[in-house]
Amino acid sequence: MNAKLNKSHYGYLFIAPFFISFGIFGLIPILYTLYLSFMKWDGFSDPVYVGFANYSRLLHDSFFYQTIGNTLIIWIMSIIPQLVLALVLALILNEKFIRGKHFFRAIYFFPHIVTPVTLAVLFFLMFDWQTGTVNKILMSIGMVEDPINWFNSPMWSRIIVATVICWQYFGFNMIVFIAGLQSVPNEVFEAAEVDGATKWQTITRITLPMLRPVFLFTFITSVIGGLQLFDSALMLGDGPGNTTRTMVMYLYQTAFKTFDYSYGAAVAYGIFIVVMIFTAFTARLTMKKE
Amino acid sequence: MHKQNFSKIIIYCFLIVVALMCLVPFYSMFITSTHTNSDIARKLLLLPGDQFFENYNRLIGTVNIWRGFINTTFITVTATVLNVYFAALAGYGFSKYHFRFKNVLFLFVLGTMMIPGQLGIIGFYRLMETFHMLDTYWPLILPAISNAFGIFLMRQFADSSVPMEVIESARMDGYGEIQLFNRIVLPMMSPAIATLGIFAFIGKWNDFLTPLIVLFDNDKQTLPVMIASVKSQFSSDFGAQYVGIVISVVPILIFFSFMSKRIISGVAAGAVKG
Numbered sequence: 001m002n003a004k005l006n007k008s009h010y011g012y013l014f015i016a017p018f019f020i021s022f023g024i025f026g027l028i029p030i031l032y033t034l035y036l037s038f039m040k041w042d043g044f045s046d047p048v049y050v051g052f053a054n055y056s057r058l059l060h061d062s063f064f065y066q067t068i069g070n071t072l073i074i075w076i077m078s079i080i081p082q083l084v085l086a087l088v089l090a091l092i093l094n095e096k097f098i099r100g101k102h103f104f105r106a107i108y109f110f111p112h113i114v115t116p117v118t119l120a121v122l123f124f125l126m127f128d129w130q131t132g133t134v135n136k137i138l139m140s141i142g143m144v145e146d147p148i149n150w151f152n153s154p155m156w157s158r159i160i161v162a163t164v165i166c167w168q169y170f171g172f173n174m175i176v177f178i179a180g181l182q183s184v185p186n187e188v189f190e191a192a193e194v195d196g197a198t199k200w201q202t203i204t205r206i207t208l209p210m211l212r213p214v215f216l217f218t219f220i221t222s223v224i225g226g227l228q229l230f231d232s233a234l235m236l237g238d239g240p241g242n243t244t245r246t247m248v249m250y251l252y253q254t255a256f257k258t259f260d261y262s263y264g265a266a267v268a269y270g271i272f273i274v275v276m277i278f279t280a281f282t283a284r285l286t287m288k289k290e
Numbered sequence: 291m292h293k294q295n296f297s298k299i300i301i302y303c304f305l306i307v308v309a310l311m312c313l314v315p316f317y318s319m320f321i322t323s324t325h326t327n328s329d330i331a332r333k334l335l336l337l338p339g340d341q342f343f344e345n346y347n348r349l350i351g352t353v354n355i356w357r358g359f360i361n362t363t364f365i366t367v368t369a370t371v372l373n374v375y376f377a378a379l380a381g382y383g384f385s386k387y388h389f390r391f392k393n394v395l396f397l398f399v400l401g402t403m404m405i406p407g408q409l410g411i412i413g414f415y416r417l418m419e420t421f422h423m424l425d426t427y428w429p430l431i432l433p434a435i436s437n438a439f440g441i442f443l444m445r446q447f448a449d450s451s452v453p454m455e456v457i458e459s460a461r462m463d464g465y466g467e468i469q470l471f472n473r474i475v476l477p478m479m480s481p482a483i484a485t486l487g488i489f490a491f492i493g494k495w496n497d498f499l500t501p502l503i504v505l506f507d508n509d510k511q512t513l514p515v516m517i518a519s520v521k522s523q524f525s526s527d528f529g530a531q532y533v534g535i536v537i538s539v540v541p542i543l544i545f546f547s548f549m550s551k552r553i554i555s556g557v558a559a560g561a562v563k564g
Contacts, residue, residue, distance in 0.1 A: 007387070010467040014383025015395065017376045021435035022402060025414065030405070031411030060291055089308065106550040113546060114551070115496045117514040118538045121521050121531065122319055132527050133318045136334035167311070172557070179558035228406050232499045235518060248408050248499075255412050256503050265412050268435045272409050278406075 014151070021165065037265035047262065054266035062148035064267065067250045068274055070243060074233070077162035078169075083219065084172045087211075090177035091115060107206070108171035116168060120235035121162050127151065154243035157236070161244050164232045173218055179208065180214035216286045223282045227275045247271045296361075304410060308507040316539065323532035330528045345529035350421040355537050357509055358516035365427055365501075365512060366494040374483050376435045378458035381444020382475055386457060396445075401470075403438045408499065413424055429504045430497070440486045443560060445484035448475075481559075513538055 037054050058064055090239060093101050111119065126133045127150045135147040150156040184207070192202045214218035228249040238245045245253075251271060255264030321329055325339040349355065359518040384396050391468055418429045460470045476483075501512040511519070546553065 005462075008389045009390040011383045011387025011392065013467075014387070014471070015380045015441075017440060018399065018438075019395075020378045020437045023434060024417075025429075025433035026405070026410065026436060029413030032416060033410050034413075036412060036416075043379075050316070082301075087392030089305075092305065097298070098305075099302070101555075102551065104305050104309060105554055107312050109554055109557075110543075110546060111312055113492050114539055114542055115498075115514045115517070115518050117496075117498055118535050121517055122315055122535050124521070125322075125528060125535075126315060126318060128528075129371060131331045133322065136338065139423060140334050159301070171312070174446055174553055175557050176561040179562045181556075182498075183562060184510070193524070211418075224404070224406065227347070227383075228408060230408075231496075234522065251408060252499070253413070261412050261416070267410050268412060272406055275406050 019157055033265045036262050037269055039262045039265075041262040043261055045260050050262075054263050055270075057263065058266050058270050061215045063245075064173070064247075064250060064270060066157055066242060067245050067247045070239075071227055071229060071246045072160050072278075074158050074165070074229065074244070074246065075223075077158060078165040079219070079222055080225060082166040082170045083173060083215070083222075085166075086173035086177055087215070089170075089174045090181060091207065093122055094178055094181045105171075108140050108174055110171070111168050112172045114168075116164075116231040117235055120232035122166055123160060124236055127160055152240055153236070154240050157239040157244045161229075161236050161239075164236070165226075165229065167220075168232075178212060179215060192200065194251050219286065220283055222277065224275060227271075227278060247274065248263050300328045302546075319532055319535055319539065320334055323529065323536045325529065327529050330532075331546055341529065342533065345483060345533045348527060349520065349524070349533050353516055353520050353534070354509065355513070355520070355534060358511055358513040359537070359541070361510060362495060363511040365430050366491055368427075369494045370490045372431065373434040373437050373440060374487050375441025375493075377437050377486060378444045378476060378479050378483060379471065381446075381482075382448045382452070382479070384441065384445045386452065386454070393486070399438045399441050400419055402436075403442075403477075411499065411503070414500075418504055424504055425506045425510065426504075427510075430536035433492070435491065437486075437541040440490065443486055444479065444482055447479060451481075452478050474555045484552070484561045485556040488553050489560055555564060 020152065036047065038049060040142060041047035041051045042054070082253075087103075092098060093104060097103075125131075127135075129135060129147045129151070130148040132150075134150075135144070139147065142245045148156070150160060188206060191205055197205070228248050229246045230252070233244060233246045234249055234252070236244060238249070247267075248271065251264055251267045254260050254267050309337075318335075321335050321338055323331075323345060324342040325335055326341045326344070329335065329339065329341075380399075384392065384399075414429070415424075418424050423429050430538055440475065456474065456478070457470065460474050486552075496514060497512070499512045502518070503513050505511050505515070508519075517538050520531055524530045524534075
């Protein structure tokens, strides 16, 4: 008994590296950022305490509000087609009669493992209005007369950013949904077939309700991920009138381009609050429907 | 029967159209990288040309992209090994040992997953400056030790697939606790290690913000940051830009074509647990 008790201390030893590493590289930076957000500091002279000055500046910063709006719009434009496409493909590829399942799954998944920066540069080049492939194709099939200047239009710029993200994530979500579908026991479907349910009835009455938890989980986690959009958006630029500048891009530019670390710290906490609000809001909305 | 065949054809057409949407941008990338800038500007290019090495030489003359490749590989492999080992260690610790505050501590671990990654980035930069770790790989590698998702995954696996009897009998045989973990438990956890390894590898390979702010020396830079700098340095040299992205895609393509079954089933396994 005594020996067993002693052994239990090894539990602390085994979990200690996590807490040490998280403390140093996670928690201290977060607290230090909080401290900086109450300071005035340019990176060279000593920080000066300024109270809530950075936060009141943030509350009146129309650029910040614009980035919240941009991020939300781009997120909504990418999440809806992304989840619909993922769901439809998952339902199709879960059917027994489809051949080449693995082949299709692998192709749809592939864009997910390519670096987001690379994908965004690729799209940037393809949509370049003078040299890009997209305009060349549209003109050669006669859909447009003159090349479209995509990145001059706020709407098109946002659609392109959303397309990159949608294109990158639908395959991943599809794999998640297929995994969810395969965890439904086969007997359920067999029973439905015996009872004479049509394909459509099986999908709407059995498959979709069973997939609901997985779907909601994906949706809620995508709020956290989607609102932190950075890599691919940065590559596609601020857009006309800053219409594709996301919240994290604004944080990066404030802190590491204009070197206003203390205001950047307030922006970081502003983003944190926005993300928390929208996560809670989405979680509540989906719970309510339950 | 006739109607059924018809709907099958529609479904296959849909699958093929989506597959083409995934592949055409990559095809266009390969094709365009083999033409001169003036052809890229004037024509719709559908077939390969012979200018790849011209474009390649202009690119390589300014940006040492293979160096970025080696750097990223080194960082990713090291970080993935740390990530997986310490996640397995902590997951096993939470699963098989009974200690005070265990549940509270585990909830804390899960709670850290909710924190957006950029929240502490400014403090992180400052702290690395104080530690004299800027422009080194330490800030990119060491934080891999604390991966909450990995601990969650490993605990689940240890709960279900590492029987207490095996641990007890190893103790009878005189194994110390750490030795027991390294020699007996770790090999038993290899399916979960493969799953987590894939997640960790992809995540680290694509990491962009942290290397962008902590590394200054061009020769130390990672591949994603190099691609970003190719875009700004070669803003009017489209051929060179296309070659840059070809180089960053091809190794992933080769890796994926050999490992796709394993990667996809790993992602599916991780998703069900998550």
